[in-house]
Amino acid sequence: MSSIAEIASEREINHKLKHPIHVTSEIGTLRTVLLKRPGKEVENLVPEYLQRLLFDDIPYLPIIQREHDYFAETLKNRGIEVLYLEKLAAETLSNPELKKQFVDDILRESRANVNGAAKILREYLLSFSSMEMVDKIMSGVLKKEIEESKKTHLYELMDDQYPFYLDPMPNLYFTRDPAASIGNGLTINSMREPARRRESLFMQYIIKHHPRFADHDVPVWLDRDYEFSIEGGDELILSDEVIAIGVSARTSARAIERLALNLFKKNSSFKKVLAVEIPKCRAFMHLDTVFTMVDYDKFTIHPGIQGPQGDMNVYILEKGEDDEHVNISHRSNLQEALKEALGLSELVLIPCGGGDEIASSREQWNDGSNTLAIAPGVVVTYDRNYISNELLRQHGIEVVEILSSELSRGRGGPRCMSMPIVRENIRK
Missing domain, CATH: 1.10.3930.10 (Arginine deiminase)
Known part of the structure; x- marks a missing residue:
């Protein structure tokens, strides 16, 4: 006769087999995640071609691997299944x-x-x-x-x-961008920069042909052949009904509208897409470099993306009169738009670096706002962003720090380095 533990384990395995991809929030308890361990591609960076390959510096391979292994072990120690892209x-x-x-x-x-x-x-x-x-x-x-x-x-x-x-693909350890899980499907992304366009080909083959995914008819909400760019760092799943997507240097408004149309057309649970416009510069590469969700009603934010009164452009896309049109309304305040879309009476924006002019700029550059939530109110961050980390703790967030001296040279943090595959649903 099977033990209770064996029965529970079997149920969990069966759930994963039925739903190889399931992500309906940014903060639901993380169960399965996709990583890529930095490899020889990092050592094939040379000064003459750094700009071409989208790097500012050359990481030291033994240390960046050690730091990435620490990141992976941190997740495993929390009961999270870690998959590797290369495997x-x-x-x-x-x-x-x-x-x-x-x-x-x-x-x-x-x-x-x-x-x-x-x-x-x-x-x-x-x-x-x-x-x-x-x-x-x-x-x-x-x-x-x-x-x-x-x-x-x-x-x-x-x-x-x-x-x-x-060319080498040194950006591959940022698994968030080439594809992004949304509900029980995903986007396989058309990448903006030539140095990264081949990356999403790996995920296209994996979804179509790997036995873990191939027999489950996983919906592809937007595929890599779409002519306008979109990247996973701009795609944030705020709830099972609301998505926020950055209109950024890497993600176009045309791609966001097409994704919204496809989600609404295929009767997914998603009802609203918030298109959040951010400055188009390298420091603010994706929405998740300046804004992430850390709890039901708490978000990190880099103050530099807002105007003096907290103003910025937010467009709410909802299902239109037919399958080829969306209704679009404009908001000028991110906090108010989030409260409206998520049905919250109160909401806290936690400023990167405490909002200090120097600290916020420095820590945002080192991805102080790029947190990976592994459960509601529990986030993984870089240890170097100590001001932002302390502020998160003051707001009741459990902060799990990882090593970051070499990982951060690629201009991406824990969220950038991870593609959630399965998360538990969050309570309403």
Whole structure:
């Protein structure tokens, strides 16, 4: 006869099998999350090409891995299942034909034919095991890796000084952006910057072909072929009825409206989409770099996104008269718009760095507002943002600090580094 613990465990497993993706809030107890451990792609950053690859500095690989492992262990110690993007991708590509198809897609999107290297690169990549191949694609392929004897054309033999056949993907450890869970489905995102566009291809293959997801007909609310950009750092699930999406340097208003239309059309539970306009600059890259939810009625915010009276542009999108139109209304105060949309009488905005001109700017740059809620009122943050962390504690939030000297060099915090797959529902 099964024990109570065994029965409970079996029920939990069955729930996950029925709902491989389930995220209806930012703060519901986190059960399953997707990470990517930084790898060789970080060591393939060089000063000449930092801007091209969207980095400001070069992290030290042994330490950034140690810090990321600490982050992962912190989550596991809280009972959270940690999945790794690289492992899921390798498991997905165990089928030889699918592996070939993926390589062809990667080479096409990498524009490998421009320098005539597609054929030799395809042969080179397919010579590896699935796990080794995934690591190689993520870390990038240097020209010097290909034997000179295989370079038979003039354009292959001439040195144009650029060291890579395939660029590395150092931003992959920010798993939040290429895809984002919404309800029992997800968006597979069209990324704004060329350096990141290939990243969402991994999630497209995983959702379609990995046994954990493939048999569950997971809805894709917006796919990566949509012509206007959207990124997961701008997508915040405030409740099972309300989503906030940043109109940012990386996410377009056109993509937000199309996503809203698709959600309303497919009869999902979501009734409102708040389009929140933020300054379009590198420091304020996504909405979650300046604003996150930490409890039922508490949010972090960077004061720099608001005007003198707390004014900013917020547009509320709701279902229109037909499937191709939404009703749009404008609000000029974020706090009031949130209270209205969430049905709250009171709401607290906790300022990054305590609102101090210097501290708030410094700690926002190091992702002081980029918190990962793992349960209502419990958040993971970088240890370096001590002023913001202390202020969160003063507001009754449990703060779980992680190491951050090298992780923070990529300009993303704990929320950026995690893609929730399953969260428990929150009480109404």
